[in-house]
Amino acid sequence: MLGMRRDGGRWLGFVALALVLAGCGMSSASTAPELSPSPTVMPSPTLTATPAPTATPAATLTPFPTLTPVPTVSLGFLVGEVVTPTATVAPPATDATTQAPLGLPSHATLPGRVIPEPFGVNIHFTQPDPGEANLLAAAGFRFIRMDLFWHTIEREIPGRYDFSAYDTLVEVMAARNIRIVFILDYGNDLYGGGNAHHFDEGRAAFARFAAAAARHYRGKGIVWEIWNEPNLEHFWHGPPDPAYYNRVASEVIAAIRRVDPTALIIGPATAGFPWDYLQTLADLGLFNKLDAVSVHPYRFNEPESAWEDYARLRGILDRASPDRKIPIIAGEWGYSTVEGGPTEQEQAQYVARQALAHLAYDVDLSIWYDWRNDGEDPYNMEFNFGLVRRDLSPKAAYAAVKVLVETLRGYAFQRRIPLDGPTDFGLLFRNGERAALALWTNATPRTVSLPVPCNEVTVIEMSGKRSAVPVSEGQLTLRLDRAPRYVLLCDSETTLRLAVWRPLDSIHVLQSDGVGRVLVEVDNPFPSALQGELEVRANGKVVGQTWVQVRSGTSEKFSIPVELPGAQGQVVAASVEFITPDLLPLQSAAIWLHIPRDK
Incomplete structure (x- = not known):
């Protein structure tokens, strides 16, 4: 919906999306053609409204297992003698967060899930106001997204291009180590207008x-x-047509590849998740030509509700490209502080939670909408998406982003730890020899106890307030509410051992018969070999397991064979457990197993 704001275009687009979310639907002119239903996902306990053009059956969601970790600091899972592992070592280069897009050098890839590398924001300028670029960079964003308007570049003579206005933007952002997503878009009067x-x-x-x-x-x-957003008539300048978008996009991809084979090309930047439109593009083979697939997951529900849609999209992508993990990009999504909508404090919670949840949902680039309020009218929805006001004064959401980045800068996302239920979030991060947690709930605030092998931890509120919190008898008692809290764990070998492994993905697509694998990476920075058993649990039972042993100073990926029969068409909440001889706490990861229907 970015781009046509001067004529109210984004407002119209958002109203159209609002009608879909409210169940009113859009006109037939802006609805993608109906196809046979794709594999579907069941709503979670909090229903997620998504802008799909047609209603489709949903799969059944099973709750995350509730774990009872044992708090202990014994170190017996380090062994002095190395034996031959019996685990199946996974094939290389299957992780979308580290794998280069097919055929591209590493410098042309998307970033990994290390804060703040995958965080970005949409902008509406080529010439920043005084101090604006520094303010944006100070928040920690590493990407901006901006229209590259065709009609402003090829203006008077066909074939003559003037990029000078955009050159300034590129230089300004490069000086601040910020990359740009340029949207190739819209019409040109030299060739027939829109x-x-x-x-x-x-x-x-x-x-x-x-x-x-x-x-x-x-x-x-x-x-x-x-x-x-080619699936909206307003931006496509005609009835949405995925087959014709495929034709346009394929010709653009071929043209770009001829002049720059290393270019990173994404699309289709759809409004919401129009499943028939996306499935058509998958069937036509477009996603195998792109380096990543971008969507705009706008909704009125809270950010965590998007997991179902990402799971379903992952199923489409994995079936379309079984040999390459196609990254997912959330290219545009925000919440307006319009009068009667979310408050500025709620917007602050949403921007932090959206960025964090995307790490746990296998989203490789998360771009917030919007950087700056577009006007002063508090009753205009479009005017109030910004992290800063029109005069560049920061809103609470700007401060929330800055605190997140400053607190967790350099920390890599490892895994989501199952807490008491799907509405509670505990994300584990690692930065070298240090470990940290991000904790919140999107349900009723409450107090929880976590087994933590520290005497004291540092807690940073979303506001930036820091406090030292004691750990009593191995249990950290903490309030979970809708504003994320960050917990910096004590520096010790024991806490580091909690953070040395991760599932390569949170959403794992199995075959339609429930057979597949879960890939896990285990790093061993310690002087002795590390060993234990990896188990995948779902529906209250073990559905896959393997023994692992990793030599000192090495990192290995392991493939856990999984069988979950009788679950076709379901997205099943599951967990991976790393069971060591000492039963260290928090050695679990929340994942999903997606078992698609037969086509």
Whole structure:
């Protein structure tokens, strides 16, 4: 919905989305053609409204297992003698967070899940106001997303391109180590106006424009996104047509690849999750030509509700590309502090929780909408999405992003630890020899106790307030509420051992018969070999297990064979347990097993 704000376009788009969310639907002109239903996902205990064009059956959600970890600091799972492991070592390069897009060098990849590398924000300028670029960089964002308007670059003479306004933006952001997602979008009066791409001449000219842009900015780390919300008539300038979008996008991809084979190209940047539209693009093979798939998960529900949609999208992508894990990008999503909507404090909670939840939902780039309020009217929804006000004064949401980044800078996401239920979140991070937690709930605030092998921890509130909190008899008592709290654990070998392993993904797509695998990476920075058993649990039973042993100073990926029969069409909440001889606490990870229906 980014881009056409001056004529109220984004407001119209959001109203259209609101109608879908409210169950009113959109006009037939803006609804994708109906196809046979794809594998479906069941709503969680908190129902998630999504902008799908048609209602489809949903799979059954099973709750996360409730664990009772044993608090202990015994170190017996380190062994002095190395024996031959019996585990199945996983094949290399299956993790979307570290794997380069097929055929591309590493410098052209998306970032890993190390804070703040995968965090970005949408902007609406090429010339920042005084101090604006520094303010944006100080929040910790590493990406911006901005339209590259065709009609402003190829203006007077066909084939003559003027990128000077955008050159300034590229230079300003590069000086602050911020990468850019440029949206290749919209029409051009030289070729028929807004409908240019609907005709052969205009479509060919649009591909030449895209190639000229890629040539001009080659080596600048630009991510190229093809169009914005083509599933909405307002932005596509005609009835949405996934087959025709595939034709436009395929020609653009080919044109860019000819001038820059290393370019990173994404799409389709759909409004919401229009399942028939996305499935059509998958069936036509477009996703195998892209380096990542981008969506705009707008909703009125809280950020955590999007997990079902990401699980379903992951199922579509894995079936379309079984040999390459296609990354998912949330290219545009925010909450407006319009009068009667979320308060500024609630917006602050949402921006922090959205960024954190995306790490746990296998989203490789999370771009907030919007950077700056577009106006002063408190009753205009479009005017109030910003992290800062129109005069650049920070809102509470800006401070929440800055605290998150400053607290967890350099920490890599390891796994989500199951707490008492699906509405409680405990994310474990590692930075070298240090470990930290991010904790919150999107349900009723309450007090919890966690087994933590420390005498004292440091707790940082979303506001930035820091306090030292004692741990009594191995239990940390902490209040969980809707604002994330960050817990810096004590520096010790024991706490480091909690953070040396991770599932490579949180959402694992199995075959339709319930057979598949879960991939886990185990790192051993210790002087002795590390051993234990990895178990996958679902529906109250063990559905997969393997013994692992990792030599000192090495890191290995292990494949856990999984069998979960009788669950076709379901997304099952499960967990991975790392069972060591000493039963260290918090040695679990919340995951989902997606068993799609037969096509």
